Amino acid sequence: MICYDLPASPNARRVRIFIAEKGLEIPTVAVDMAKGENKTAEYLAKNSLGKMPLLELDDGTFISESHAICRYLEEIHPEPPLMGTSPVERAQVEMWNRRIELEILLPLLNVFIHTHEMWKGVHTQIPEWGDICREKTLTSLAWLDGEIAGRDYIANDTYTIADITAQCAIVMGKAVGIRVPEELENVSAWFARVAARPTARA
Numbered sequence: 660m661i662c663y664d665l666p667a668s669p670n671a672r673r674v675r676i677f678i679a680e681k682g683l684e685i686p687t688v689a690v691d692m693a694k695g696e697n698k699t700a701e702y703l704a705k706n707s708l709g710k711m712p713l714l715e716l717d718d719g720t721f722i723s724e725s726h727a728i729c730r731y732l733e734e735i736h737p738e739p740p741l742m743g744t745s746p747v748e749r750a751q752v753e754m755w756n757r758r759i760e761l762e763i764l765l766p767l768l769n770v771f772i773h774t775h776e777m778w779k780g781v782h783t784q785i786p787e788w789g790d791i792c793r794e795k796t797l798t799s800l801a802w803l804d805g806e807i808a809g810r811d812y813i814a815n816d817t818y819t820i821a822d823i824t825a826q827c828a829i830v831m832g833k834a835v836g837i838r839v840p841e842e843l844e845n846v847s848a849w850f851a852r853v854a855a856r857p858t859a860r861a
């Protein structure tokens with residue numbers, strides 16, 4: 660197996676942390692977006708969207724989309740479970756992961772894409788949209804703070820992919836000056852908890 664990686668990417672980081680939490684060793688290839696390596700014919704043949712992360716299996720199958728990659732790894736290496744173990748748990752982890760993707764990761768990505776230097780000339784930037792997404796992110800963090808009151812982790816009482824998605828989003832937020840406001844005590848405590856895990860810097 661090979662994992663095509665983009666070191667600065669929150670989505671690629673989600674997969675790296677997932678792999679580390681599973682205790683797996685999967686060789687990675689860093690794709691240099693600045694050099695256009697993800698737009699070469701060779702890479703586009705592997706993933707026609709030219710995005711990372713991307714998992715190549717030993718039989719030549721390619722799996723893109725960070726959640727799909729994690730799902731595959733969870734199926735072949737169920738321990739420790741990171742996506743729930745019963746039908747209800749699996750649904751709740753999925754629900755929370757989706758909520759975090761849509762309510763926090765997506766607006767943060769938009770802040771990044773529409774306001775950060777790195778994306779100048781790569782994607783059309785609409786800074787006003789970035790500002791709207793910045794506000795949306797802060798509203799969503801306040802919502803999450805209420806939701807996780809009394810819980811150590813986001814989806815249930817164990818660490819799951821929903822936590823991984825949220826911690827990667829928050830790490831990326833720092834690059835665009837968005838930090839968890841101090842008054843959001845539940846999110847702050849949760850982030851300190853997940854950031855202290857040995858895998859957090861994967």
Ligand SMILES: N[C@@H](CCC(=O)N[C@@H](CS)C(=O)NCC(=O)O)C(=O)O
Binds near residue numbers: 668669671692710726
């Ligand atoms: N939904 C995809 C998103 C993948 C994605 O957008 N990756 C970004 C980095 S975070 C990328 O490779 N962008 C390259 C480009 O847009 O040219 C996932 O979850 O893996």
